[in-house]
Amino acid sequence: MRIIVKDTEQELDMAAALEVTKQVIVKPDSVITFAGGQTTIGLHHEIVHLYQQWGVDYSKMKAFTLDEYVGLSPEDHKSVSFRIRNQVLDHLNIKSEHIHMPDGMAEDLDTACHEYSRLLDKHPVDLEVLGIGTNGHIGFNEPGTAFHLDTHVKDLESRTAEMKAGFFGSAAMVPKQGLTVGIKRIMMSKQILLLAKGESKAEIIKKALYGEITPEIPASVLQLHPFLTVILDKEAAKIL
Template identity: 40%
Template sequence: MIIKRFDRQEELDRYAAHLINTIVREKQHPVLGLATGSTPVGIYKAVIEEASRTKLSFGHVTTYNLDEYVGLAPDHEQSYSRYMNDHLFKHLDLGKGNTHLPDGLAADPEAECRRYDEMLAQQPLDVQLLGVGHNGHIGFNEPDAQLHGRTHVVKLKEETRKANARFFDQAEQVPEFAFTMGVGSILKAKMIILVARGGDKAAIVKKALQGPITTECPASLLQTHANVIVLLDADAGRDLIEDGTRFQLVHS
């Protein structure tokens, strides 16, 4: 695990974007695992800017998103499908049909989970971009005594719904359920980029990266992966203990 701490948000965004774009540039059929929320917005902007500047095509790229709300249509203003289109997809030359999210309106949620897993099995992720929730969730894999390895429908914790309420007009509009890629699928990615920003994430970052590995903190399971790059701003990384035998902290 490599941990990099940045003094400026723009530097973090550009670094993450360059990691992603390098995979796009070097792989014949790159498969990207993508995330939503406030954390990746600047990264996606930097991806677009670098791709435009270097004339990098995304025509050969396939993408899979971590999650989608149950009950929201793809064109709903708070669906993750709409988020991805607004922040990334419409700005790149992605091939038609090459972007994938769970169908929030699927009539048979269990069948939709199986369909998504079958696609992931056929196209393993070269990289998975992740944020981390205040309770340690990754994707919508919430803390629990046991976790699902595969795509599933999860009932969102109240603290997660409250954290996401800022994106909706009213808190009660936040869906109670969501599709999420399972932890097992996330850990199969060849590379994982974990991003955290702000002092309110400092405690969970320390717990996830330097605490015990436990399903009660799903992000801690990333400690078992062989190729994780953690990108933090100065505040999110303030509680970490530098330990050269396990971590490499690089201050920008």
């Protein structure tokens, strides 16, 4: 485990963007999984900035997204798919056929999950980007999620809905379910980049990185990954 602590959120965003950019420079055909949420907005901005500044070639890269809300289309501005495209992917020279996202509108969600897992079988992930919820969730893998699950549908906790309320106007407007890459699949990634910002994440970061490995804190399983990089601002790292 490699832990990097930055003084500010902006410094964290830049450090994380350098990790992603370095991955693409070293391996142009990298497979990278992107995560939505508040934590990664700055990262996405800095990736685009470095792309424009350095002319990094993303044409061979393949992008996956970590999760999606059930019932939201890729055209819905509140969907994970739309936000990641709008924040980062649409501003890079990545080919549209190289972008893969879970189908939250699928009539048969179990089949959609299976198909997404099979697609990931064909394209092993080189770098998985993750945020962490205050309850320890990664993706939509909520507390209590079994570690052995692959891509699946998960009911979202009220605490998660409260965290996502800013995107939807209120917690009541947040979809009740999410389609998410499972912990088993996350752990199959060659490298993992975990980001956390702010004092509200300090307690869960300490538990996840140094506490008991338990499904009640899904992110705790990341302790077992051989190539985990954690980038924190000083507020998120204050009780480590």
